[in-house]
Amino acid sequence: xxxxxxxxxxxxxxxxxxxxxxxxxxxxxxxxxxxxxxxxxxxxxxxxxxxxxxxxxxxxxxxxxxxxxxxxxxxxxxxxxxxxxxxxxxxxxxxxxxxxxxxxxxxxxxxxxxxxxxxxxxxxxxxxxxxxxxxxxxxxxxxxxxxxxxxxxxxxxxx
Amino acid sequence: xxxxxxxxxxxxxxxxxxxxxxxxxxxxxxxxxxxxxxxxxxxxxxxxxxxxxxxxxxxxxxxxxxxxxxxxxxxxxxxxxxxxxxxxxxxxxxxxxxxxxxxxxxxxxxxxxxxxxxxxxxxxxxxxxxxxxxxxxxxxxxxxxxxxxxxxxxxxxxxxxxxxxxxxxxxxxxxxxxxxxxxxxxxxxxxxxxxxxxxxxxxxxxxxxxxxxxxxxxxxxxxxxxxxxxxxxxxxxxxxxxxxxxxxxxxxxxxxxxxxxxxxxxxxxxxxxxxxxxxxxxxxxxxxxxxxxxxxxxxxxxxxxxxxxxxxxxxxxxxxxxxxxxxxxxxxxxxxxxxxxxxxxxxxxxxxxxxxxxxxxxxxxxxxxxxxxxxxxxxxxxxxxxxxxxxxxxxxxxxxxxxxxxxxxxxxxxxxxxxxxxxxxxxxxxxxxxxxxxxxxxxxxxxxxxxxxxxxxxxxxxxxxxxxxxxxxxxxxxxxxxxxxxxxxxxxxxxxxxxxxxxxxxxxxxxxxxxxxxxxxxxxxxxxxxxxxxxxxxxxxxxxxxxxxxxxxxxxxxxxxxxxxxxxxxxxxxxxxxxxxxxxxxxxxxxxxxxxxxxxxxxxxxxxxxxxxxxxxxxxxxxxxxxxxxxxxxxxxxxxxxxxxxxxxxxxxxxxxxxxxxxxxxxxxxxxxxxxxxxxxxxxxxxxxxxxxxxxxxxxxxxxxxxxxxxxxxxxxxxxxxxxxxxxxxxxxxxxxxxxxxxxxxxxxxxxxxxxxxxxxxxxxxxxxxxxxxxxxxxxxxxx
Ligand code: FES
Ligand code: FES
Numbered sequence: 001x002x003x004x005x006x007x008x009x010x011x012x013x014x015x016x017x018x019x020x021x022x023x024x025x026x027x028x029x030x031x032x033x034x035x036x037x038x039x040x041x042x043x044x045x046x047x048x049x050x051x052x053x054x055x056x057x058x059x060x061x062x063x064x065x066x067x068x069x070x071x072x073x074x075x076x077x078x079x080x081x082x083x084x085x086x087x088x089x090x091x092x093x094x095x096x097x098x099x100x101x102x103x104x105x106x107x108x109x110x111x112x113x114x115x116x117x118x119x120x121x122x123x124x125x126x127x128x129x130x131x132x133x134x135x136x137x138x139x140x141x142x143x144x145x146x147x148x149x150x151x152x153x154x155x156x157x158x159x
Numbered sequence: 160x161x162x163x164x165x166x167x168x169x170x171x172x173x174x175x176x177x178x179x180x181x182x183x184x185x186x187x188x189x190x191x192x193x194x195x196x197x198x199x200x201x202x203x204x205x206x207x208x209x210x211x212x213x214x215x216x217x218x219x220x221x222x223x224x225x226x227x228x229x230x231x232x233x234x235x236x237x238x239x240x241x242x243x244x245x246x247x248x249x250x251x252x253x254x255x256x257x258x259x260x261x262x263x264x265x266x267x268x269x270x271x272x273x274x275x276x277x278x279x280x281x282x283x284x285x286x287x288x289x290x291x292x293x294x295x296x297x298x299x300x301x302x303x304x305x306x307x308x309x310x311x312x313x314x315x316x317x318x319x320x321x322x323x324x325x326x327x328x329x330x331x332x333x334x335x336x337x338x339x340x341x342x343x344x345x346x347x348x349x350x351x352x353x354x355x356x357x358x359x360x361x362x363x364x365x366x367x368x369x370x371x372x373x374x375x376x377x378x379x380x381x382x383x384x385x386x387x388x389x390x391x392x393x394x395x396x397x398x399x400x401x402x403x404x405x406x407x408x409x410x411x412x413x414x415x416x417x418x419x420x421x422x423x424x425x426x427x428x429x430x431x432x433x434x435x436x437x438x439x440x441x442x443x444x445x446x447x448x449x450x451x452x453x454x455x456x457x458x459x460x461x462x463x464x465x466x467x468x469x470x471x472x473x474x475x476x477x478x479x480x481x482x483x484x485x486x487x488x489x490x491x492x493x494x495x496x497x498x499x500x501x502x503x504x505x506x507x508x509x510x511x512x513x514x515x516x517x518x519x520x521x522x523x524x525x526x527x528x529x530x531x532x533x534x535x536x537x538x539x540x541x542x543x544x545x546x547x548x549x550x551x552x553x554x555x556x557x558x559x560x561x562x563x564x565x566x567x568x569x570x571x572x573x574x575x576x577x578x579x580x581x582x583x584x585x586x587x588x589x590x591x592x593x594x595x596x597x598x599x600x601x602x603x604x605x606x607x608x609x610x611x612x613x614x615x616x617x618x619x620x621x622x623x624x625x626x627x628x629x630x631x632x633x634x635x636x637x638x639x640x641x642x643x644x645x646x647x648x649x650x651x652x653x654x655x656x657x658x659x660x661x662x663x664x665x666x667x668x669x670x671x672x673x674x675x676x677x678x679x680x681x682x683x684x685x686x687x688x689x690x691x692x693x694x695x696x697x698x699x700x701x702x703x704x705x706x707x708x709x710x711x712x713x714x715x716x717x718x719x720x721x722x723x724x725x726x727x728x729x730x731x732x733x734x735x736x737x738x739x740x741x742x743x744x745x746x747x748x749x750x751x752x753x754x755x756x757x758x759x760x761x762x763x764x765x766x767x768x769x770x771x772x773x774x775x776x777x778x779x780x781x782x783x784x785x786x787x788x789x790x791x792x793x794x795x796x797x798x799x800x801x802x803x804x805x806x807x808x809x810x811x812x813x814x815x816x817x818x819x820x821x822x823x824x825x826x827x828x829x830x831x832x833x834x835x836x837x838x839x840x841x842x843x844x845x846x847x848x849x850x851x852x853x854x855x856x857x858x859x860x861x862x863x864x865x866x867x868x869x870x871x872x873x874x875x876x877x878x879x880x881x882x883x884x885x886x887x888x889x890x891x892x893x894x895x896x897x898x899x900x901x902x903x904x905x906x907x908x909x910x911x912x913x914x915x916x917x918x919x920x921x922x923x924x925x926x927x928x929x930x931x932x933x934x935x936x937x938x939x940x941x942x943x
Contacts, residue, residue: 021284035202036195038402040352041436045852048352076195089193093185096817099825100648101192102352102402108193130860134852136352136403137648138821139828140860141867 005069009034010078018065025049025060027068028075036076036105040134047133050106051075057113059132076105079112087153088112088146097146099137107133107143108150115151123148172738173729178667180657180882183817187653187672188400188646199402200356200370206429209358210239210279212415212422213286214432215293216441217268217275220302220511220845224266224275224295231292232278237285240426242277248424249388253417255378255410260477260514262386262417268297269476270513271845272441274414279422279430302511304845306450306471309508316478316507322489322563322773325500330465334456338540341453342532343919344525346473347446347833348849349518350857351647353402355412355443356433359419366393367420372401373412374645375685380677386417387424394420399674404647405829406517409685410479411443440850444516445839447484448473451529453536461537461548465500468492468529472522474507475514481507484515484522486619486770490564490777491526494893495573495613496534496552497559512845517687519829520892523614527893528834528920531610535903536915545904546586546609550577553611565774568781570877572809573611576785579872580609580807584787593789597908602794605802606905609787610897614890615778616689617766623684624763624779626694630659630702631756634749636742638663638670643683644695645675649888650818651691657814658696658881662703664727665741680758689782689886692814694761696881702759710744713753780878782885784808786827786894788864790901794909797928801831801898803866808894811876811885823869823891830895832858834920835902902927910934 002017009032018027028034028051037060040048044062051060052074079086085093088111098104107130114121114129121129126147127140135143178184191197233241244251244265254260264275275295280286303309331337357371367387373379376396384391396416401408415432422430434442450471456464470488474481489503534552538545553573554560560568580586586609593605618624628642640659646652652672660667677683684694707727714734715722726733732744739747749755768775789803806827810819836856840848849855876883899920906916906927914937916930 029202030205033204034195035198038199038353039201040354040402041852043436043851043853046352076193080194085190085193092193093189096185096189096821098186098189098192098648099650099821100352100401100403101186101188101197102199102648104192105195124861127861127863134350134352134857134859136350136405136829136857137825139824139826139858140863141824142821144860144863 003066005066007068007070008072010075010081020064020066022065023061024063024065024068027065028060034075034077038102038105040102045134047110048103048106050109050133052109057110076108087157088115088150091150091153092146095142095146095149097143103133103135107135111147111150114147115154119151119155121151172731176660176664176666176729178657179661180814181812182657183815184653184667186650187656198399199353200358200372201433203358203370206360209429209431210281210422210426211283211286212418212430212432213278213283213290214274214442215276215290217264217271217273219268219297219299220271220304221300222268222297223300224264224268225298226296228294229276232289235285235289235292237281238278238289239281240279240422242279242418242421242425246425247386247421250385252385253382253413254477255479256482257478260479262414270511272513272847274442277418277422279426302845304510304512306448306473306508309510310471310506314509316474316481316509320489320505320773321502323502324561324563324565327465327467327500327502330500331454331456331467334464335458336540337456338536339454340536340915342451342529344449344451344528345921346448346515346839347518347837348440348839348855349405349407349445351401351403351405351407354434354436354439355408355415357412357416357419358429358431359416359423360429361423361427364393365389365424367423368395368397369416369420370397371412371416372408373398373416374401374404374409374647374687376645376675376677377643377681377683378685379413379416382413383417383420387420396677397674398645401645401647405519406521406687407443409517409687411516437850441847442513444475444479444514446518446833447481447515447522447525449488449525451525453529453533455533455537457537459541460551461541461543462551463496463498466498466533468503470503470505470525470529472505472507473510473512473515475510475512477514479514479516481515483619484517487522488526489773490615490619491523492529493563494527494530495554495611496530497554498563501563503563519826520889521688523889524830524893527612528896528899531896531900535900539907539913539915542913544590546581549611553577564777566776566778570780572872572874573613573783576783576807576809576872577609577611580785580787580805584805586787589789603791604794604905604908605789605791606901606903606908607789608897608900608904609785610900611785612783612890612893614782614893616693616782616886617763617777617779618684618688618690619768619777621766621768624694624766625684626698626761627680627683628695628698628702628759629679630699630706630759632706632745634746636669636745639673640670640699641673641676641679642695642699643675643680644691645686647686649691649822650815651686651695654692654814654818655696655699658700659703662700662707663741665730689888689890691888692884693880693886697761698759700759700881701761702757705757705759706755709753710748713748713751717751780876780885782809782890784890784894786897788897788901790898790905792902792905792927794931797924797931799835799902799922799927801864804864806869806894807872808869808891809872809874809885810887811874811880812883813871814882814884816871819871819887820869822887826889826891827894828858828863830892831898834895834899835922838921838923906930906934910938
């Protein structure tokens with residue numbers, strides 16, 4: 001039995017009917033064509049599907065779409081609606097924080113969460129906080145650099 | 160720019176182009192990746208009525224299918240088609256080299272997880288639910304699950320192979336010291352973050368267009384055609400990018416592409432086969448598990464006189480690429496060391512397990528870790544520092560420069576690299592500090608190891624060393640670049656674009672990188688063997704040069720000037736004392752009816768190999784590197800941590816230092832995972848129990864060494880490779896052997912300094928603890 005949900009996705013109001021078993025990540029990817037949110041493990045381990053739900057980074061593969069009813073969702077596509085990159089996005093691009101890029105959207109979304117929670121995060125904190133996001137290509141060096149740089153940019157632009 | 164004829168006031172006209180070779184520019188898709196706008200196969204808009212596929216898997220490692228009733232599957236909700244071996248229109252065969260790999264099990268299953276039939280349904284949930292309704296009876300047959308059983312049963316893919324030179328027997332018997340031992344090395348899952356996926360779209364004439372996450376579009380095209388029973392020209396394969404490959408999408412992608420194509424052809428609807436992580440890990444091949452035994456003789460300096468290796472390689476149920484992988488393990492049994500009298504025997508074990516496949520290093524890592532263990536064993540036996548023993552054995556000048564396969568090493572820089580790294584890192588001081596730490600700490604022990612890498616570059620199957628490219632220059636001066644290489648994150652596309660930008664002397668953003676497409680460049684080789692930029696860079700350069708030559712001819716003729724007065728530079732073409740922009744010249748040439756499109760082709764020169772005798776020059780050149788790793792272990796828990804890593808690595812003249820550094824770093828960490836935390840575990844039924852990241856642990860951000868310094872060794876390729884660069888994809892993976900060796904060093908510090916701990920790979924906490932216990936038990940018995 002399909003249920004109707006109302007939520008905000010990337011600043012736009014969305015009303016849709018979904019199956020109660022529909023995962024949020026499938027809802028975003030299949031119903032809204034927001035395919036920048038990737039699925040790497042299907043089981044809440046890799047972080048490729050990280051999005052923001054009411055401002056908090058969460059893994060969209062382990063949340064039902066109906067649980068997002070009434071919530072505000074931000075996906076990677078919503079970070080730079082005007083085209084100019086969000087500071088965290090810009091930092092990833094500039095610091096070579098990606099190779100195949102598959103983990104990147106999730107990394108960026110998690111990175112923003114880290115920056116908000118730890119505006120003066122040191123390297124060890126960033127590394128610890130990134131443990132829920134797997135990358136098989138980079139070895140994390142440049143990802144950590146990017147999160148650090150993005151955090152500085154975000155803190156600077158907010159102060 | 161160093162042109163003398165240039166008047167000083169034109170200097171600003173000659174600013175270097177953006178993105179020429181050697182510039183550390185970002186990945187061509189970086190902006191799209193951070194914006195979530197880079198499409199992978201699963202992100203493409205889904206055609207209407209598209210079907211989702213699910214493969215039902217065998218629950219036995221080896222069994223005969225006595226009956227199969229799929230009626231309930233067919234009748235289940237949402238199911239549109241069910242495909243069994245009998246429904247394959249062409250050959251039910253997916254073997255890349257040998258025809259021993261049925262696409263779907265046909266009467267017999269050969270590994271636990273073997274796809275038996277495929278359900279095509281309106282949703283993946285429906286396909287999966289329907290598959291569970293099958294009634295299949297199996298008669299369980301004896302299964303060979305491990306290397307030992309395979310060897311005992313002489314279950315091999317081909318007769319044991321042997322490579323060598325000199326008189327091993329005499330050398331083993333005459334030297335003052337002799338040792339033997341063995342090492343078990345586990346396999347490794349690729350864990351590309353994007354799982355295997357293919358989307359097949361039926362077209363007119365029964366043609367099929369396949370979007371696949373594959374490193375080998377051409378082979379996939381040919382295999383899909385054979386499976387469909389059509390000519391290759393009826394199948395088009397396209398791949399823009401993969402979310403990682405590492406060898407796991409060289410041959411393995413064909414399984415899913417072929418099944419999607421069969422479903423598409425059968426139903427007339429688009430069909431997508433996307434594996435979830437667990438199925439991906441169960442169904443697809445991995446790095447080969449290996450057992451390596453050695454028997455070695457040496458002098459009092461630890462210098463090897465004779466050595467015999469036996470390499471047992473677990474290939475799985477079918478050949479796939481295993482013979483070439485096993486060959487490469489033999490080719491790298493010497494790593495960077497001269498072995499005067501050597502024999503390498505290789506047993507290619509056929510087992511009832513998933514068919515193992517290419518994985519970064521392609522057998523090389525197994526060869527390398529074997530000889531590095533020998534170095535450690537010799538050092539411990541003689542009570543010498545392992546670095547001293549390694550240095551005593553390195554390849555050198557004439558007399559010490561021939562490999563076990565009789566190729567002369569002419570580009571050896573390993574003594575320089577090791578020397579520089581030793582000096583740079585103050586090795587002696589670090590060694591003393593580790594000793595002092597170990598003396599002061601009872602429950603924590605540090606270890607240190609500096610190991611080299613020498614890696615042969617070329618496909619060892621000669622005909623694969625060829626590549627094609629297609630370059631169009633449009634009349635506005637923008638460039639469309641296509642070649643046979645595929646992008647999996649390694650930065651191939653940006654490197655080749657830099658080569659073309661350099662050739663035309665235009666900014667790299669004027670060069671559009673396009674999806675690899677079998678309709679544009681045919682009969683390509685896999686993007687593998689680290690050869691992507693070597694081969695495709697040369698082919699693209701050749702294509703660009705052809706167009707450039709036409710432009711030069713056109714100018715010379717139309718302006719009546721000698722060709723040597725025409726020069727491409729800084730987005731312009733300088734003609735005598737004058738210049739035009741590249742774009743204007745191109746437009747002019749177009750109006751003058753000059754062809755602005757060309758193919759380019761390249762084949763690696765001077766390589767040859769005789770597989771029967773295992774001799775020749777299989778490699779065009781070697782890439783070198785060395786790493787120093789420092790680790791600490793907890794003696795009570797077996798936990799370990801990599802504290803510091805220093806790497807000096809040779810990429811020749813780098814095409815893009817930022818990309819190359821990324822490859823070195825990523826390769827090292829992946830190698831570290833293989834040797835420390837990544838453990839494949841199967842049960843007595845041959846069922847993989849570690850089929851998700853919850854049980855299979857790849858490195859995370861916090862596993863990375865606290866200090867991690869990577870320096871590119873300043874070198875230029877002696878061979879005429881693309882801009883004298885060297886391949887970089889695989890060699891750094893083997894630098895991680897230094898981590899394993901350092902862990903061994905840490906455990907060995909618990910003994911009297913001469914005991915070799917029985918530490919296998921991966922060095923998980925359990926493995927370290929076992930080794931610790933073995934050494935301490937020996938201590939207590941006083942028989943060290
Ligand atoms: S797909 Fe959600 S965490 Fe991996
Ligand atoms: S860049 Fe490939 S997984 Fe992170």
